[in-house]
Amino acid sequence: MMKTCLLTLGLxxxxxxxxxxxxxxxxxxxxxxxxxxxxxxxxxxxxxxxYQRGLNALDSRRWDRAIEFFQVVADRKGTDADAxxxxxxxxxxxxxxxxxxxxxxGELRNLYPSSSWLSDAQALDLEVRAQAGSPANPAADADEExxxxxxxxxxxxxxxxAYPALQKVLAGNSSVKVKEKALFVLTQNSTPEARKLLGTIxxxxxxxDLQMRAIRYVGMMGSDDARKELExxxxxxxxERVKRAILQSFMRSGSRTFLLNTAKAEKNPELxxxxxxxxxxxxxxxxxxxxxxxxxxxxxxxxxxxxxFLSQNTARLGxxxxxxxxxxxxxxxxxxxxxxxxxxxxxxxxxxxxxxxNPEVKSAVLNALFLQQNGKALVDIARxxxxxxxxxxxxxxxxxxxxxxxxxxxxxxLK
Amino acid sequence: xxxxxxxxxxAAMQEHLLVCLDCRANLARLxxxxxxxxxxxxxxxxxxxxxxIWARLSDRLPGTxxxxxxxxxxxxxxxxxxxxxxxxxxxxxxxxHRSHGTPGISPQAQARVLFDTLSEHxxxxxxxxxxxxxxxxxxxALKSARETARDLADENRLLRLASNRAGDVSRGALLxxxxxxxxxxxNESGSFSPDDLSALQKRIDEQGLLFKVRITDDDLRREExxx
Numbered sequence: 001m002m003k004t005c006l007l008t009l010g011l012x013x014x015x016x017x018x019x020x021x022x023x024x025x026x027x028x029x030x031x032x033x034x035x036x037x038x039x040x041x042x043x044x045x046x047x048x049x050x051y052q053r054g055l056n057a058l059d060s061r062r063w064d065r066a067i068e069f070f071q072v073v074a075d076r077k078g079t080d081a082d083a084x085x086x087x088x089x090x091x092x093x094x095x096x097x098x099x100x101x102x103x104x105x106g107e108l109r110n111l112y113p114s115s116s117w118l119s120d121a122q123a124l125d126l127e128v129r130a131q132a133g134s135p136a137n138p139a140a141d142a143d144e145e146x147x148x149x150x151x152x153x154x155x156x157x158x159x160x161x162a163y164p165a166l167q168k169v170l171a172g173n174s175s176v177k178v179k180e181k182a183l184f185v186l187t188q189n190s191t192p193e194a195r196k197l198l199g200t201i202x203x204x205x206x207x208x209d210l211q212m213r214a215i216r217y218v219g220m221m222g223s224d225d226a227r228k229e230l231e232x233x234x235x236x237x238x239x240e241r242v243k244r245a246i247l248q249s250f251m252r253s254g255s256r257t258f259l260l261n262t263a264k265a266e267k268n269p270e271l272x273x274x275x276x277x278x279x280x281x282x283x284x285x286x287x288x289x290x291x292x293x294x295x296x297x298x299x300x301x302x303x304x305x306x307x308x309f310l311s312q313n314t315a316r317l318g319x320x321x322x323x324x325x326x327x328x329x330x331x332x333x334x335x336x337x338x339x340x341x342x343x344x345x346x347x348x349x350x351x352x353x354x355x356x357x358n359p360e361v362k363s364a365v366l367n368a369l370f371l372q373q374n375g376k377a378l379v380d381i382a383r384x385x386x387x388x389x390x391x392x393x394x395x396x397x398x399x400x401x402x403x404x405x406x407x408x409x410x411x412x413x414l415k
Numbered sequence: 416x417x418x419x420x421x422x423x424x425x426a427a428m429q430e431h432l433l434v435c436l437d438c439r440a441n442l443a444r445l446x447x448x449x450x451x452x453x454x455x456x457x458x459x460x461x462x463x464x465x466x467x468i469w470a471r472l473s474d475r476l477p478g479t480x481x482x483x484x485x486x487x488x489x490x491x492x493x494x495x496x497x498x499x500x501x502x503x504x505x506x507x508x509x510x511x512h513r514s515h516g517t518p519g520i521s522p523q524a525q526a527r528v529l530f531d532t533l534s535e536h537x538x539x540x541x542x543x544x545x546x547x548x549x550x551x552x553x554x555x556a557l558k559s560a561r562e563t564a565r566d567l568a569d570e571n572r573l574l575r576l577a578s579n580r581a582g583d584v585s586r587g588a589l590l591x592x593x594x595x596x597x598x599x600x601x602n603e604s605g606s607f608s609p610d611d612l613s614a615l616q617k618r619i620d621e622q623g624l625l626f627k628v629r630i631t632d633d634d635l636r637r638e639e640x641x642x
Contacts, residue, residue, distance in 0.1 A: 052614045058595055059622050083602065094591075116602050123572055145569045152573060156580070177566060181573055187528040188577050190519040198520075220527040225518065 051080045054087055063095035082108060082115035089121065093128045101128050122146050126153055133157075138165040144178045152185050159191050167197060176209045183210065187217050195221070199229055205239060212245045219249025227255055234262075244274055251278035260287045264294070273303040280307030289316055302332050309336040318348035331364045338368025350377050362390055366397050375403025382409065416445050523642060529581060530639040533574050537632040540567055540593055544625045547600060548616055552609035557600055564600035571597055589627055596624065 054069030066087065073084035085108040092101035105121045105128075112118070123146055126136055130153035138150040147169065154162035166189075169182045183201065186194050201207075202214035215233070218226050227250075234246045250258050256279060263275040279287055288311070292304045308317050314337065321333040334352065337345045346369070353365040369377045378398040385391040395413075398406045418424050419432065419442055432438055543563055550556050575590035599615060607615070619625060 048608075048610060055595070055599070055614070055618060056621075059592065059618055086598075090595075116604055120568070120598055120602070123569075127572075127576070148569075149572060149576075152576060181570060184528065184532050184573065184577075187520055188525055188580075190522070190525065192519045195518065195520050216531070217528050220531060221520065221524045222527065223518070223521070223524075 048080075051084060054084065054091075058087060058091060061094070063091040066091040067095070077111075082112040082117050085111070086115075086117040086121050086124070089124055093124060093131075098128050098132050119143055119146065123149050126150050129153075130156070138162070144169065144174050145181075148178065148181055148185060151182075152188075155185065155189050159189055159194075163189075163191070163193055170197070170201065170210075176207070179207070179210050180213050183213055183217065202229070203233055205237075205242070208239075208241065211242065215242065215245045215249055216252070219246075219253050222253055227253070227258065231258055234258075240268070240271065243271055247271070247274050247278045251282040254282050256282055256284040256287050259284065260291065263291055263300075269297075269299060272300060276300065276303045276307050277310065280310040283311060285311050285313050285316065288313070292320075298326065298329065301326070301329050305329065305332045305336050309339050312340055312342075314340055314342060314344045314348070318345070321348065321352055327360070330361070334361065334364040334368050335371070338371035341372050341374075346372060346374055346377055349374075350380070353381060359387075359390065363393060366390070366393050370397040370401060373401050373403070375401045375406040379405045379409045416442055420445050420449060526581065527639060527642050529574070529577050530635050530642065533578070533586070534632055534635040534639065536567065536570055536574055537628050537635070539563070540571070540597070541625065541628050541632065543567060543600070544596070544619055544628060547596070548619055548625060550607075550612060550616070552607070552612050554606045556607045556612055557603070558606075560600055561603065564597045568594060568597035568601050586631060589631055592622055592624060593628065 050069050050073050054066045054073065057063075057066035057069060070084040070088035070091065074081050074088060085104055089101045089104035089108065092098075092104060102125060105125045108115065108121050109118065115121075122141070122143065126146065126149050130136060135157055136150035136153040138147050138154060141147045141150055147165070151162050151165050151169070154165070166182055166186055170179055170186070174182070183198070186198060198214055198217060201210060202218045203211075205211055215230065218230060230246050230249055234243055237243060237246075247259065247262065250256075259275050259279040259282065263272055263279055266272045266275060276288070276291070279291075285308075288304050288307060292301055295301055295304070305317070305320065308320075317333050317337050317340070321330060321337055324330040324333055334349070337349055349365050349368050349372075353362055356362060356365075366378070366381070369381075375398060378394050378401060382391055382394040382398065385394060398409070416438075419428060424432075432442065543560055546560050547557060550560075571590055571594045575587055575594060578590060579587040596615070596619060603611075
């Protein structure tokens, strides 16, 4: 009797409930999990097979085949029947059988009122109706994601009606994720009202996450008005996060004048460094060079040198690695050169090593060549270096570099 | 008589004139007199006449502004008129601009936002696809991925519709392929059976979905930079 009960339980558990962990609380090993699923009865396995065939037909865009397979699964009324009805409606919509798709969605609603697919089915319903030119009604949907789809659809047919609904979502208590999606929908509307609302959200600090996103979008507008708007916001705001977001927006839009001015005049050293970084990322090499010449701050100059690495400005870095009077800045330039792995920077480093007598500079060059994993240059230096301490340092560095030249040299030394 | 001279006489007056010699004689005298007046030619004023008269009168007019006649010469007047026209047009344009308020969002700006959001979405989708592709069968398989998949599926729908609306059919098709996988993960209420998981992984692999997502993401970044 006990054995029969256990056997029945083992066979029916996967069929009765998808959440098998409720039946097997101590189920940890994948092997036991696989074993249990292999005991599924034939009917369930057939359903799985037809369901998978339907999905494969969808993936290869054979809509009619997919509809047939999903119909078979739906008719069996098994565990995947609700999903099968959704996918059947999906295939019908893609095959432009709109009426059939809407009818299948209706069937899904009636037969499985608590299905997890209902929300997606509602979104599909709106999409199909929009394709048929039927106006959406955002107010009719309680689900906010669905409401957004309805607003999105309405924006195309009647922007003036959609706009208040969108404004309501953005100003309401929805989650940040929903509001961010609403903001995206807003930007896809070309009306002046949409643009104005975007600017209002960018200036509103009550929802910082949404504000950051709006600032980013305003930066993408690419107009003088948008740039002035962001400049004004930068000067008015006391929030460092907002200011950083604005600097990033200017970088994305390639507007370097504001970045250069901020790098020169901003009082906050961290924001100044951020402006320098964004200037480099926007490709403002000439501006950085101009700034380096005019700056009196070692901190700023150091930030500029690091930024020159970001823009891979080997020529300027090489020049500073040779000529900079401040020893600390010179070493920073050498290190930045080491982070750029190209022939120009390698040649520059080797030439500095040969021409400079300062051991600190030579040591920095060895370190930079190690950063480049430049085994050949390190071996050449080790061969020609007369100073035993520097030679030892070159060998130490090359021991961490994987290259044929290094291996050959090491074998040669060991012999 | 005067009426008769100007031809405005009545029929009775006409009959009387025919029979009355005195009246006919008076009419003849009147015709002579008035006819002689008509013969005087009214002299044309000389070219400076109007200026002379205006100069005399303008001094007596209270508060009238004197215009320099030089202003009305063609060389001065034409550029001035052109300037006034330019100002009027500019003012008109300004009024039109003001009446519209903030300008709308241009198609280029919309495309930039779409590309940026799409690129971010594909980054996140790529992470999820990698997780699905490498998941091992077990009671907790893809449990943590479901919420992410739900969020991505909702976002994907909006982006697919926006891409299709923008005429970007190929990206719309990729998002459609991606959406099916996202929905399959998001709506799995229990555990994935080993067969279900393997079938899902096979679908991702056979469609080359991960590869397509990566390539499209790279293309988007390039196009975004161009825009």
